[in-house]
Amino acid sequence: MLSMIVVRALERLSRRQIPLFWAVCLSVMVAVLPMAASAAEMAPRALMSGEMLKGRFIQDRQLAGFTKPLRSEGTFTLVPGQGLIWNGKTPFENTTVITGEGILQLVNGQEAMRLTAARVPGLGRFYEVLEAAVSGDTKSLAGAFTVKRIADAEHWSLLLTPLHGSEMAQLKSLLVKGGRMVDTIDVDKGGGDVDHISFLDQSIGPLALSADEKALLAKLHK
Amino acid sequence: MKRAAPWLWLLAVALVVLYLGLRLYSGITLQSNILALLPRAERDEPAQRIQDGIANSFSRRVVFLVGNSDPVKARGAGLMLASTLDHSGLVSKLTSKFDPDAQRKLGAAYFPFRAGLLSAADRADLLSNNGKAVVLRAQSILFGPGGFVNGKLMAHDPFFLLPSFFTSLPLPRSKLTPDGGVLSVRDGDTTYVLVSAELAGDPFSTSFQEHFHDFVDSTTQSMVRASPGTKLLRAGAVFYAREAAAEATGETSIIGSISIVGTLALVLLVFRGLRPILLGFLAIGTGVACAFAGTLLLFGELHTVALLFGVSLIGVSVDYSLQYFSEYFDPETTTPQDRLRRVAPGIAIGLITTLIGYLTLLLAPFPGLRQVAAFSVIGLIASVLTVLLWYPCLDKKDAPKLGRFFVDLANRHWVLWETPTLRLTRFAIMGACILLGVIGAFRLHMDDDVRHLQSLSPDLRQQEAEVQRLTGSPGGSQFLLVRATNEQKLLETEERLVDRLSVAQRQGALGDFQAVAQFVPSVARQMQNRALVLDRLNKPFLTAYLSEIGYGGVVDYAMPRRFLLPRDVPKTGPLSLLQLLDVGTADHPAHVVLLGGIARANVLQQISAGIPGVRFVNLTDDWSRLFATYRRYAIALLALSAVLMYPMLAWRYGWLPAIRVMLPSIAAASLAPPLAALAGVSFTFFNAMALVLVLSIGVDYSVFCRETWGSRKPVTMLAIALAALSTILSFGLLALSRVFAVHAFGTTMLIGIFLAFLFAPAAGDATAGTRRGVSL
Numbered sequence: 002m003l004s005m006i007v008v009r010a011l012e013r014l015s016r017r018q019i020p021l022f023w024a025v026c027l028s029v030m031v032a033v034l035p036m037a038a039s040a041a042e043m044a045p046r047a048l049m050s051g052e053m054l055k056g057r058f059i060q061d062r063q064l065a066g067f068t069k070p071l072r073s074e075g076t077f078t079l080v081p082g083q084g085l086i087w088n089g090k091t092p093f094e095n096t097t098v099i100t101g102e103g104i105l106q107l108v109n110g111q112e113a114m115r116l117t118a119a120r121v122p123g124l125g126r127f128y129e130v131l132e133a134a135v136s137g138d139t140k141s142l143a144g145a146f147t148v149k150r151i152a153d154a155e156h157w158s159l160l161l162t163p164l165h166g167s168e169m170a171q172l173k174s175l176l177v178k179g180g181r182m183v184d185t186i187d188v189d190k191g192g193g194d195v196d197h198i199s200f201l202d203q204s205i206g207p208l209a210l211s212a213d214e215k216a217l218l219a220k221l222h223k
Numbered sequence: 224m225k226r227a228a229p230w231l232w233l234l235a236v237a238l239v240v241l242y243l244g245l246r247l248y249s250g251i252t253l254q255s256n257i258l259a260l261l262p263r264a265e266r267d268e269p270a271q272r273i274q275d276g277i278a279n280s281f282s283r284r285v286v287f288l289v290g291n292s293d294p295v296k297a298r299g300a301g302l303m304l305a306s307t308l309d310h311s312g313l314v315s316k317l318t319s320k321f322d323p324d325a326q327r328k329l330g331a332a333y334f335p336f337r338a339g340l341l342s343a344a345d346r347a348d349l350l351s352n353n354g355k356a357v358v359l360r361a362q363s364i365l366f367g368p369g370g371f372v373n374g375k376l377m378a379h380d381p382f383f384l385l386p387s388f389f390t391s392l393p394l395p396r397s398k399l400t401p402d403g404g405v406l407s408v409r410d411g412d413t414t415y416v417l418v419s420a421e422l423a424g425d426p427f428s429t430s431f432q433e434h435f436h437d438f439v440d441s442t443t444q445s446m447v448r449a450s451p452g453t454k455l456l457r458a459g460a461v462f463y464a465r466e467a468a469a470e471a472t473g474e475t476s477i478i479g480s481i482s483i484v485g486t487l488a489l490v491l492l493v494f495r496g497l498r499p500i501l502l503g504f505l506a507i508g509t510g511v512a513c514a515f516a517g518t519l520l521l522f523g524e525l526h527t528v529a530l531l532f533g534v535s536l537i538g539v540s541v542d543y544s545l546q547y548f549s550e551y552f553d554p555e556t557t558t559p560q561d562r563l564r565r566v567a568p569g570i571a572i573g574l575i576t577t578l579i580g581y582l583t584l585l586l587a588p589f590p591g592l593r594q595v596a597a598f599s600v601i602g603l604i605a606s607v608l609t610v611l612l613w614y615p616c617l618d619k620k621d622a623p624k625l626g627r628f629f630v631d632l633a634n635r636h637w638v639l640w641e642t643p644t645l646r647l648t649r650f651a652i653m654g655a656c657i658l659l660g661v662i663g664a665f666r667l668h669m670d671d672d673v674r675h676l677q678s679l680s681p682d683l684r685q686q687e688a689e690v691q692r693l694t695g696s697p698g699g700s701q702f703l704l705v706r707a708t709n710e711q712k713l714l715e716t717e718e719r720l721v722d723r724l725s726v727a728q729r730q731g732a733l734g735d736f737q738a739v740a741q742f743v744p745s746v747a748r749q750m751q752n753r754a755l756v757l758d759r760l761n762k763p764f765l766t767a768y769l770s771e772i773g774y775g776g777v778v779d780y781a782m783p784r785r786f787l788l789p790r791d792v793p794k795t796g797p798l799s800l801l802q803l804l805d806v807g808t809a810d811h812p813a814h815v816v817l818l819g820g821i822a823r824a825n826v827l828q829q830i831s832a833g834i835p836g837v838r839f840v841n842l843t844d845d846w847s848r849l850f851a852t853y854r855r856y857a858i859a860l861l862a863l864s865a866v867l868m869y870p871m872l873a874w875r876y877g878w879l880p881a882i883r884v885m886l887p888s889i890a891a892a893s894l895a896p897p898l899a900a901l902a903g904v905s906f907t908f909f910n911a912m913a914l915v916l917v918l919s920i921g922v923d924y925s926v927f928c929r930e931t932w933g934s935r936k937p938v939t940m941l942a943i944a945l946a947a948l949s950t951i952l953s954f955g956l957l958a959l960s961r962v963f964a965v966h967a968f969g970t971t972m973l974i975g976i977f978l979a980f981l982f983a984p985a986a987g988d989a990t991a992g993t994r995r996g997v998s999l
Contacts, residue, residue, distance in 0.1 A: 067773055
């Protein structure tokens, strides 16, 4: 009968949104980055399994009260079905690993934060929603977002605005732009707080992870 | 006086019937919670109240999972169930809806006190004077991908200590996710929506169970009509209770009917007339009516187990009528008064020894068993009064002409025990019984596991397991109970406890745990945390940190005078869990610490033993231990009732013959458990209680054998044989019951009564050829 107490607690606790918000922002990237759009149709194509995407990123984070945007630069590796490794080089060395099982952050090789998917309810659901976004399945998105898609011969953009009262209402909007690949993502959190992320030097290649990268992805398994 | 007595008894019975009619008309409460049979704790009253409260709040929970392959339909059906439940008045609290505002309220409640709230990791770093690690963590959040930081948070909590505290909260794991205003989980092709509620009524009251059951049935039907393919999984004590009550009531009517029909058929076959049946019915009827009314009057309610045992009382109360009617076979008795005079001493002594047996049940501090005892004592006295006062008035003078067939048949039992040449046969029978008993004794094993004592419906069990699997919530009845003189001391005790539990968790002794102090630290801890933040974080690092990241705003890190208290946490929303953990009363503050994934219970026992005020509670084990204690208690009652019967028998028969009168039933009571063990029946508390009755009923048989003489002997034996048969018909049938306790009771009675009958003639006085005094 103790399970009753737990069930009751669960159903309420699962509504926490702080880690959920993490999930929104992170899973946006996981889901959107694999878009490699073909120039002819300007429709995104997902990474094939057995492939991986590598590149550089520049993240400019504009927060109210800061004199200049917080800029971080580094490299990233995305493996479909396995996860994302986000390697910040400047202003200091830090690594974030995101997989279906959770989020892990390391500073100077030390574990600074760990959120497991079980502790981030809804992470799985956001993957679903954003996969739908990528494949243009606006029907499933209609429950949470208004979706606006603009495409010309060389570029496309996707503007996602959360519906009032939806689980993602803390976000103001998400703007994803690209050509053959995703070039930028703007996450507008309202109140003048905007994350602008640019992706550079992206390349799709056969799956070949280094031992370090494998170890990082495996860290979330334990 | 002698003439008035039957009329007075008639008046009393009329009043009883009137009272019973009124009670039945206004609806009686049938209790089916087997734990109501348990004693109130004699030692630790507040602890018991707290545990009762916990058990009570558990038992009021109901959880539904509404499943459909179409998520939209599942959601619709779930919302429909929720709103129907809400309007039914059957539940007091409904927790299916998702409150988008709850998170904001929670944040607002915690925010002012953030300076005193540190995650375990941040606190550990500050304690070891490693503020640099906290700064690095903050920077990695600022510069890392995604994240929750915004300008407002930066201004009020520059090191993000509150988000860090929130994400470190030990929330139970859930597979449920918010989905369009409900919580749902997907399993294969099916989407399940959670609807849970707290019942407004007593889940163990039969009338509430019926209402709720009807409601759930009709709602399920309309849900399925509205969206075909919808299925409903349910979990909650109320479903088990209703199932058990329905089964017990069904069994009562079936077992009761077979018992009555069988007994009547027996009487009809032997006495070949309606008069014994009608008069027998009268004795049984007045007995049961008085017992029912008396028990209701004394206890206000009736437990289904008491009802089951009580109905079987028929088998015992009819014994006295059988003694009386068997006198029909004796040509020497010609008037009803004659018959009564002959059997009265046996009936009186039999009644007194039986009452001694039942009265010892009253000494057991089990409310349910007291009901059984009260029911039996009142019923038996009423039955005997009917036999003694009404039979002489109602019975006709002339006995029907009955053949000698049954009497001769019964006489064979005497022959077996009193013919000198059959001595070897007797020894062989006794030897065989003892040998089997010894073999059985090696197979005998005690079983006190409460889970075996409650028969739970396999279908409901499976549904509950499904609910647990789908929601990802563990089942379990183990937790820590923390008590202290006030709330702050309670929190401080828990903080000490949490430190040790964390160590145990790292060592793998348990999976996770939830304590109030993790969500609301004690004031002492909050003061310490504030000092840590000021001295080891803000003073050394804040200015440098802000300029390094280029923050130009003003930091407002206020520290109010007051501290966060458990009552500040919103009662609804994410942390309503805390309300459930707070199980104390105004005078006795107490918290529960939930434990999940316990791998090594002994570690938890050690931890709880090491901190005053903490107790490791294992409800299942506690109950099992209790059953073990009371099993031993019942054996003591058995010995006690034997000791109490002896002076009475010694007064009548002399010290040595009294032992002889008691021996057959003592042998029956000691041989019944090992013989039952040969049939694979383990020995539980309920078997022990049955032995108390085997002893007292068995003594009855011996007394009847001892009281008879000469030519009356075969007649008496016929009455005893009929009595044993009718007792087996009623109690033996209980062995067929699916209610475990009743089954255990019935099996022991079946074997015990048979043995008591088998050995009874050994108590007889072979030399008693003449009439013994009848005055009593």
